[in-house]
Amino acid sequence: RGVLFGCEAWVSIWEGDMEAAIEHGQTALETWGSTPFPLGWVALWPLLAASLKLERLAEAVDYATRMLDQSQQRLADDITAELSQAVGAWEASETAVSRNHLLRALQLAQETHTF
DSSP: OHHHHHHHHHHHHHHTOHHHHHHHHHHHHHHHTTSOOTTTHHHHHHHHHHHHHTTOHHHHHHHHHHHTSTTSOOOOHHHHHHHHHHHHHHHTTOHHHHHHHHHHHHHHHHHTTOO
């Protein structure tokens, strides 16, 4: 069921409904609970994208951190690097730099059809 909610989050992103994307993405994460699900990006990409669009940078960084977790399927090296740099910049209180890295990660994910 979690994958279904994750897919609904993607549809909501493409329809421009960021609040619905967050609602569906969060439901996916809740469905999986604490059980490791290696394809969490199904929900985490739309959550990250919607959070950025709504200027909720702290949430976006949290989703990036979750995608980098060892339990998750490894993403392409360039995307992983951008997400890692975003998290590092956030931890260094460089919010604008963090946001730019997240935007670049999203762009790369879209270009490679990862998102």
